[in-house]
Amino acid sequence: MTLLVVGSTAFDTIETPHGNAERCLGGSSTYFSLAARLFTPVRLVSVVGKDFPDEHKTLLAERGVDLAGLEVKPGDTFYWHGRYSADMNNRETIEVQLNTLGDFAPKVPSAFRDSPFVFLANGAPATQASVVEQMDQPRFVVADTMDLWIENERDGLLALLKNIDGVIVNDSEVKQLTGESNLIAAGRAALELGPKLVIVKKGEHGCFVFSNYFHYALPAYPTERVVDPTGAGDSFAGGFMGFLANCDQISLANMQRAVAYGTVTASLTVEGFGVDRLAHADRAAVERRYHELMQFVSGV
Amino acid sequence: MTLLVVGSTAFDTIETPHGNAERCLGGSSTYFSLAARLFTPVRLVSVVGKDFPDEHKTLLAERGVDLAGLEVKPGDTFYWHGRYSADMNNRETIEVQLNTLGDFAPKVPSAFRDSPFVFLANGAPATQASVVEQMDQPRFVVADTMDLWIENERDGLLALLKNIDGVIVNDSEVKQLTGESNLIAAGRAALELGPKLVIVKKGEHGCFVFSNYFHYALPAYPTERVVDPTGAGDSFAGGFMGFLANCDQISLANMQRAVAYGTVTASLTVEGFGVDRLAHADRAAVERRYHELMQFVSGV
Numbered sequence: 136m137t138l139l140v141v142g143s144t145a146f147d148t149i150e151t152p153h154g155n156a157e158r159c160l161g162g163s164s165t166y167f168s169l170a171a172r173l174f175t176p177v178r179l180v181s182v183v184g185k186d187f188p189d190e191h192k193t194l195l196a197e198r199g200v201d202l203a204g205l206e207v208k209p210g211d212t213f214y215w216h217g218r219y220s221a222d223m224n225n226r227e228t229i230e231v232q233l234n235t236l237g238d239f240a241p242k243v244p245s246a247f248r249d250s251p252f253v254f255l256a257n258g259a260p261a262t263q264a265s266v267v268e269q270m271d272q273p274r275f276v277v278a279d280t281m282d283l284w285i286e287n288e289r290d291g292l293l294a295l296l297k298n299i300d301g302v303i304v305n306d307s308e309v310k311q312l313t314g315e316s317n318l319i320a321a322g323r324a325a326l327e328l329g330p331k332l333v334i335v336k337k338g339e340h341g342c343f344v345f346s347n348y349f350h351y352a353l354p355a356y357p358t359e360r361v362v363d364p365t366g367a368g369d370s371f372a373g374g375f376m377g378f379l380a381n382c383d384q385i386s387l388a389n390m391q392r393a394v395a396y397g398t399v400t401a402s403l404t405v406e407g408f409g410v411d412r413l414a415h416a417d418r419a420a421v422e423r424r425y426h427e428l429m430q431f432v433s434g435v
Numbered sequence: 436m437t438l439l440v441v442g443s444t445a446f447d448t449i450e451t452p453h454g455n456a457e458r459c460l461g462g463s464s465t466y467f468s469l470a471a472r473l474f475t476p477v478r479l480v481s482v483v484g485k486d487f488p489d490e491h492k493t494l495l496a497e498r499g500v501d502l503a504g505l506e507v508k509p510g511d512t513f514y515w516h517g518r519y520s521a522d523m524n525n526r527e528t529i530e531v532q533l534n535t536l537g538d539f540a541p542k543v544p545s546a547f548r549d550s551p552f553v554f555l556a557n558g559a560p561a562t563q564a565s566v567v568e569q570m571d572q573p574r575f576v577v578a579d580t581m582d583l584w585i586e587n588e589r590d591g592l593l594a595l596l597k598n599i600d601g602v603i604v605n606d607s608e609v610k611q612l613t614g615e616s617n618l619i620a621a622g623r624a625a626l627e628l629g630p631k632l633v634i635v636k637k638g639e640h641g642c643f644v645f646s647n648y649f650h651y652a653l654p655a656y657p658t659e660r661v662v663d664p665t666g667a668g669d670s671f672a673g674g675f676m677g678f679l680a681n682c683d684q685i686s687l688a689n690m691q692r693a694v695a696y697g698t699v700t701a702s703l704t705v706e707g708f709g710v711d712r713l714a715h716a717d718r719a720a721v722e723r724r725y726h727e728l729m730q731f732v733s734g735v
Contacts, residue, residue, distance in 0.1 A: 222616045316522045318639060320659040339618060340640040341652070344734070351734035352641070354652035359620040387735040432732065434644070434651035435687040 137249075138380040139273075140167045141180040141241045141266045142256025142369070144187070144205070147409060148216040148230075151223060153362040159409035160191045162213065163256035163279070166366035168200045169413045170373025170400045171254075173421055175381040178247045180204035180266070184211040184235045194414060203244050208235040223364050224338065243269040252380040254372055255299070257281050260291035267298060275385055277301035277332070279372060285311050293328060301332035303372050309335050318343065322350075332390065334375070336368060344394050348387055353394055356402035356428050363408045367401045370413060374400025374421070399424035437549075438680040439573075440467045441480040441541045441566045442556025442669070444487070444505070447709060448516040448530075451523060453662040459709035460491045462513065463556035463579070466666035468500045469713045470673025470700045471554075473721055475681040478547045480504035480566070484511040484535045494714060503544045508535040523664050524638065543569040552680040554672055555599070557581050560591035567598060575685055577601035577632070579672060585611050593628060601632035603672050609635050618643065622650075632690065634675070636668060644694050648687055653694055656702035656728050663708045667701045670713060674700025674721075699724035 140163075147161030164181040171177045178201045185207065196202055213236035216229040241262065248271045255263040255278040263278055270276075276299040284292050285308060292312075296302060302325065306318055313324035318335065322345035325333040333345040341354035375397030382389040399421055404413045440463075447461030464481040471477045478501045485507065496502055513536035516529040541562065548571045555563040555578040563578055570576075576599040584592050585608060592612075596602060602625065606618055613624035618635065622645035625633040633645040641654035675697030682689040699721055704713045 317659050317661065319657040323659070337640065340637065341654075343654075343657075349735050350657060350731055352654035352657070352731050354641075354643075354654070357619040357643075357650060357652070359617050359623070361617060391734040431650055431652050434691040435649050 136251045136380050137176050137178055138171055138252040138254065138376055139178045139180065139243070139247055139250035139270075140164050140171065140254045140256060140373075141243070141263075142167060142254075142258065143213055143236055143239075144181040144183050145213040145215050145236075147365060148214075149363055149365055149408060150218040150229075151363050151408075152219065152221055154408065156363070156408040158214075160194070161215065161365065161409060163369045165195070165410060166369035166404065166413065167254060167256060167373040167376075168195060169198060169410050170370040170397075170404070171377030171380070172199045173374070173400065173416065173418050174377030174396070177201065177377070178204060178250055180241050180243055180247065182206045182208055182235050182239045182241075183213075184208060187212045198414070201247075204242070204247055206242070210235045212236075217365070219364065223361055226364075241266050251275065252376055253277070254376050255279065256369060256372070260284055260288045260295045264291065264295050264298070267295075275300050275379065277303060277372070277376060279303050279368070280308065282308055282311060297329035299330060301334065302330045303334045303336065303368070303375075305336045305338070305368070309333070334394065336371060338364075338367075341398065342371075342394060344391070346387070346390070349391070351391055351394065353398060353428075354431060356399050356424055357431055358402050358406060361405045364405050365409065366413070367405050370404040371397040371401040374398070395425060395428055396421065399428055436551045436680050437476050437478055438471055438552040438554065438676055439478045439480065439543070439547055439550035439570075440464050440471065440554045440556060440673075440676075441543070441563075442467060442554075442558065443513055443536055443539075444481040444483050445513040445515050445536075447665060448514075449663055449665050449708060450518040450529075451663050451708075452519065452521055454708065456663070456708040458514075460494070461515065461665065461709060463669045465495070465710060466669035466704065466713065467554060467556060467673040467676075468495060469498060469710050470670040470697075470704070471677030471680070472499045473674070473700065473716065473718050474677030474696070477501065477677070478504060478550055480541050480543055480547065482506045482508055482535050482539045482541075483513075485509060487512045498714070501547075504542070504547055506542070510535045512536075517665070519664065523661055526664075541566050551575065552676055553577070554676050555579065556669060556672070560584055560588045560595045564591065564595050564598070567595075575600050575679065577603060577672070577676060579603050579668070580608065582608055582611060597629035599630060601634065602630045603634045603636065603668070603675075605636045605638070605668070609633070634694065636671060638664075638667075641698065642671075642694060644691070646687070646690070649691070651691055651694065653698060653728075654731060656699050656724055657731055658702050658706060661705045664705050665709065666704050666713070670704040671697040671701040674698070695725060695728055696721065699728055
């Protein structure tokens with residue numbers, strides 16, 4: 136089934152211990168789409184400036200991403216410049232130019248409103264809520280968020296959480312959101328806020344999945360060569376939502392498999408700069424890693 | 436089969452956000468023994484001072500720990516005073532008095548030398564090596580170590596690693612030991628140093644197990660109430676070695692199960708101050724948690 140994503144499109148300049156990349160294609164909607172398209176058709180709602188080149192649109196369109204919701208506005212595309220620490224567990228933002236993303240008010244094209252699966256990439260809770268309002272009874276809506284919104288837009292975020300099916304956060308965010316310092320307690324407390332599903336990402340330590348019916352821990356895919364962590368979270372979300380959208384039903388077992396597909400999809404992303412590795416991945420590469428990850432979890 | 440542990444015995448003063456404990460029974464050999472005795476008979480080699488009370492000896496002896504190797508020397512018992520951070524992921528040492536541990540030269544009683552399983556708790560590599568030399572062809576020897584020895588006694592540690600079966604380290608230690616910043620690469624590199632088995636502890640994130648035959652990731656038991664992390668690592672080692680010593684054979688599958696038993700044994704320890712919870716645990720409590728952990732790993 137089709138899957139809608141609403142999020143940013145960007146030019147990224149990235150510095151890691153393995154090298155640099157200048158003004159490469161980035162943004163949450165981009166990573167999400169290139170991950171999710173490995174499993175299901177994707178509809179993208181985002182905004183770029185007049186400087187956004189056709190080659191990037193072609194790259195996405197050729198991979199099954201419907202760009203009817205990609206608004207092109209006067210001005211430049213959102214720009215981000217970041218630098219990773221030696222162990223790549225931290226990054227600093229060198230420069231941000233919001234440009235056309237600054238007043239992004241997503242408009243879901245009428246042909247997209249019947250999308251049963253919806254992913255709200257990181258953004259202001261009010262903006263995310265405006266997307267939900269534009270949809271015709273979606274089956275499964277999941278949102279990402281970040282420390283900025285937990286801190287500054289708490290009421291809006293709590294209202295959104297009551298109205299969606301799942302949330303994907305990282306370990307520090309779920310602690311900040313719930314006020315619990317223990318990660319297990321925090322995950323359970325987040326379920327009380329409304330969503331049926333809480334996925335807590337822990338980077339190289341994998342993720343926890345909390346629902347009222349099962350708790351699940353999954354390690355990260357055991358990659359030895361992380362060259363650029365940018366987009367790992369959105370690729371995880373894309374693999375998760377893409378796999379689930381392609382399933383016959385949203386069962387607990389399928390949600391669990393989807394988390395593993397999200398994990399391996401993210402592992403492809405971090406092995407290249409920007410979207411390079413992800414854009415050139417195919418379903419066979421994903422399946423190979425899925426089986427390796429299952430082996431890593433099951434051991435002997 | 437019997438299991439020998441060589442390590443410290445201590446009085447610990449512990450401060451955590453949940454309260455304080457003054458001069459309680461501690462030390463690596465104590466936590467290890469109280470964990471391992473849940474599975475198999477334990478022989479302890481350690482040193483204390485004249486101030487070590489009979490009640491502590493009784494506590495250990497009543498739980499199947501053979502104290503024939505507990506040397507009592509003139510002077511006081513090793514003393515440690517530590518304070519944990521608010522999230523308990525860091526601790527500072529307030530005071531250390533080495534006392535009788537300062538010149539500890541472990542002497543393995545002749546009746547202990549046939550122990551097939553041996554755990555060398557954290558200590559100087561030369562001291563650990565001296566224990567191996569005193570043993571009659573042990574079947575399975577595992578060592579713990581720490582940053583101090585990796586930094587200052589590297590040659591001695593590398594010599595020891597060539598001569599033992601397994602090593603248990605934490606994530607920062609395995610990176611320091613191998614010079615690899617990626618944890619998977621570090622674990623594999625550690626195997627090249629000699630041991631057939633490398634267990635990397637990641638605290639609340641569980642552990643990785645590396646061997647030439649399988650890699651395995653296991654999350655921590657999902658406890659919501661950590662009151663004192665002291666001794667978690669030695670309890671993990673005790674559960675691991677204790678379970679394995681009680682198996683018919685040292686197969687890969689048994690090593691994998693042993694890692695899970697180590698994990699749940701450590702989860703009991705951290706739910707009480709000092710050895711309180713661990714000393715009062717029984718095998719049934721361990722088995723309940725083992726099944727909960729397997730559920731957490733397998734999900735639906």
